[in-house]
Structure formats: structure tokens, C-alpha cells
Amino acid sequence: MDMSYExxxxxxxxxxxxxxxxxLCDTTxxxxxxxxxxxxxxxxxxxxxxxxxxxxxxxxxxxxLRGDMALFERLVRGEWDPKDFLVVEPGHRIAADLNGGIxxxxxxxx
Numbered sequence: 001m002d003m004s005y006e007x008x009x010x011x012x013x014x015x016x017x018x019x020x021x022x023x024l025c026d027t028t029x030x031x032x033x034x035x036x037x038x039x040x041x042x043x044x045x046x047x048x049x050x051x052x053x054x055x056x057x058x059x060x061x062x063x064x065l066r067g068d069m070a071l072f073e074r075l076v077r078g079e080w081d082p083k084d085f086l087v088v089e090p091g092h093r094i095a096a097d098l099n100g101g102i103x104x105x106x107x108x109x110x
Contacts, residue, residue, distance in 0.1 A: 005017060005021050005025075008020050028058075031058075031060060032060055033055075033060055033061045033062075033063050034051055034054060034058070034060050034061070034062055034063070035063040035065055036048050036051040036062070036063070036064050036065065037065045037066075038064065038065065038066055039068075039069060040067070040069065041069075048064065071084060086103055086105060088105045089105065091107060091108060091109040092105045092106060092107055092108060093105070093108050
């Protein structure tokens, strides 16, 4: 949503603007937890403190997690094991996997 609440009111009226804003702009209304993933890079304590404060301000549970850079490192090194990565070759596209997976690659060329 790229319109401000005031722009919504001007364009659609107060009642409609309120509904549109609540529906389209409040993307965290159903959240109750803020998870912070410590990846071991950067000033982690500072970032964790910011995340913890944001959770407290929203009255959400704060969940600190330990991350792992292994997947990212394999991505960068080109070690693309099919169990972890979907490689989409030229002439293919990403599609839903109807055989128990999540996504797959399918040929789009005749």
C-alpha cells in the first residue's frame, strides 16, 4: 500500500479509508512473537537489543534463535544440492510441486 491514511480518506472517505488501512496496511496485526536470528555477524548484541525493545513495545513475545550461515555459504560457493536448492535452468520456470514437495522447475519451451 503506497497511500497514506490521509490520502485514503481523501479518495475513499473516512469509513472506507479505515477499513482499507486496517486490512491492507496493518501487516502485523495477527503477530504475537518477534524472533531474532543471531547469525554471528555484525554487532549482534545491539541488533538483538533493538529487536527485544520492538517486541516489548508491541507486547509481543521475544524469541532469540541461533542461526547458521552454512546454507548461505553453500549458495555463494555454488554447492547447490537439490535437497536444499531449486536450480531453475534457462527455458524453465518455478511451479507448484503437486507430488508432495513445495516448488519444482518445469520446462516452458515446446
